[in-house]
Amino acid sequence: MGQIWKLAEVSNHKTEESCWMVLHGKVYDITSFVPKHPGGRSILLKNAGQDASAAFDSIHPVEILEEYLRPDQVIGTIEPGVATDDTKARKSEYDSQLGLKDSPSSMLPPLASMLSVAEIESYAMKCLSPKAISYYVSASDDQVTKEENGRIYRSILLRPRVFVDCTECSLETSMVGNKVGLPIYISPAAVARLAHPSGEAGIARACSKFNALQIISKNASMSPPAIVRAGPNAVFAWQLYVLKDIAATERTLAQIRKIPQIKFIVLTLDAPFPGKREADERFKMAEVAGGAPPQAWGTESGLTWQKTLEWLGRHTSLPIVLKGVQTHEDAYAATLFPAVKAIIISNHGGRALDTAPPPVQVLLEIRKFCPQVFDLIDVLVDGGIKRGTDVVKALALGAKGVGIGRAALYGLSVGGEEGVERVLKSK
Template identity: 55%
Template sequence: MADKLISTAEVAKHTTAESCWVTLYGKVYDITEFLPSHPGGSRVILQLAGHDATEEYDPIHPPGTLEENLKPEALLGSIDPATIEEAPKKENTKSKLEDEGPPPMGTLLNLDEIEQVAKKQISEKAWAYYWSASDDLWSKSNNNSVYRDILLRPRVFVDCTACDITTTLLGEHKVGLPIFVCPAAMARLAHPDGEQGIARACSRFGVMQIISNNASMTPEQIVADAKPGQTFGWQLYVQNDRAKSEAMLARINKMSEHYKFICLTLDAPVPGKRELDERQGFKNASRVSVAAKGKNEPERPGGGGVGQQLFWGTAADLTWKITLPWLAKHTKLPIVLKGIQTHEDAYLAAKYAPQVKGIILSNHGGRALDTAPPALHTLLEIRKYCPEVFSYIDVWVDGGIKRGTDVVKALALGAKAVGVGRAALFGLGAGGQAGVERTFEILEAETATCMKLLGVKNLEELGPKHMNTRKVEQDIFDGDANLDKVGMWEKVRSKL
């Protein structure tokens, strides 16, 4: 059957939930049986039914996805090349930038300029997924603007000829910059270099990279040419089907020479309402009813954007009491908890050291709960209510980083490292690996310049005395510390 030639006209007849065929990489598949279990719902596929779906499929799915999800008999044959009509030439509506390609990366002077170039280079679908955030985008915007409300306190008459911005994370991993790449999904939507291109850029600067659970390349591909000592973490979204998560953990355990920790994401047990992304799900609505779905298919929230698709199957029943002991059974790698948004949860996390070696203060880039606090608020909460946390575990932050001054402000207030997600993706979109390298060049230079102008020679000298946080502190939580209710976890910790 796999050698059978099938005409495009025959494929075009199968466009319903009762009989759905698509062409991928020149092969014809009957995916009718798979429709109800597709993470994004059947409507996403039905919009492409009867057509060549390769262009939509390829940037999103890593190799092996077809084999993992389809039965061998789903492959019906190959498309008959004699029946493929040449696509009509489209009117050239590209801008000069799109026509000629991006400018030299060295001419881009800040992350905003890189972002604007990326917007013109990548697809509308990719832009909508990367840029979108929840509801009214308040948290996304405030993640960045809150940094403007912290003022620097430079000291003068200090020899600042040299500045060392290297550091050590999780107690043992030396990195060249106090900056890491957050787990950002679907990098090949931005550029064919994908997550591996980001990894290669990271290697030049000694930057740590956390690989997304929903990467568009396999974990093996991404670290294939990693340099000795290059540090990676693996993001884990625990699945309702725990066997899938356990299989992935076993896979990552075998690559512990590269993957040094598991980053358990907690700030998005369900997807936020990202309207710009969801709207993309209706782009081909003329091909199929918006309400269409496969037989016996469960209801899915949202408009079927990329974000909604990726979250389908993610477990929402994680707890301190059950999930961390479960993880301990399936990996010896240290755990970093991503998505801490209160000092109480930071305090609880520290109680689970040394299994938990770090936390990331994050509101998911403003993509989960809108009006959730920016990481800087949580960082200041920890300083106010439970500063001992900094002595037990690494505290990292992400969200809103656009300048080296943002990096320095977070570090001065106790963060060990600062994460960038969209910035890496936009760098990739602007110029592939070279665009990501330019992103790090800018942040490295701005961070070092800020440190020198503060009169600080290394990260150890940097501290709260270099910051004026009064304007931000008026917005910090001012209730009861609420830390006398967690003694019960001492018993849990003793069992780990």
């Protein structure tokens, strides 16, 4: 740790055999991390042997370093003065390498004229980089689940009743004991800065305008304190993936305990192994000539009801919400654990196990086999929501709230925080 390196020495280490990187004044030997990087090898090799802080900051919060790299991978510091050259200019250069733009293309019509999520999505395809498109749009295998998530809402028809006084309508409700302005919340989605430089903070600012709930992803591109600061009137929760490195996860939970704006913990359970998202894999293979698909996955695959909930209860006193419940049996099982205050019926937007059922089908199962679940805990759903009528159908079938994943990212890409606001209004 004590050694001071010259940049010329660091620049000799930019291959898979020996890969060093300067990040925020420290020199890291990331050789063993290169094949494990969930964002692929090539982006690390492109930035290796130099001060990559600007590139790194475009996509990751600095806390991620301690979480994923061991202390012995810090091999020293860089000679003073080197790391401070015009970082701002380099940052915007890297932003544009990743396809990040400050404002949407001037080719776009005004946001107010975009009338539906489908329309916003079509404009997002013009704004997002090829990398972001492959990451955001992709779903597992044959994408059966992703398509079914949306199709099922269109196949359920409403039964409108008449002579109902609609003069006073309120969108307010509560989720997991928190009053919110909308029954729609933002589902956790990783690396929002791939959509827009304002990232998760832009989403928080939009949520703040509606007193809406934002669930911050464990893999957010900004730190949770920076995100909650951006949304003083929003309600926040934090999503957890338990890493194989349990001690690192416990350290992160300790940091989350210090953020009073975070009202509950959402433990994601539907991805013990990564889904085979072929569009994304193909993109990453193309980045590394002749490369194999990335194999990186640092998430613990041995979680169980008793053991994991007991462990989590030792590291947080906040309510626990289980995300990725996909059967009525598991919905019922969740009610047997007092710390669990809600479940999110979700198949990860079709990104985890393909041919898993759409959440609406699970809502119907719960109504048939164990309707008491709705009285005991809050049931939230996400996946495939594009219209206000989709939201109404999910609520009518017993959901307390409805999450949007991709729609918020698409809104962010076309107009930053105003784009997300437009998505929330255009439903």
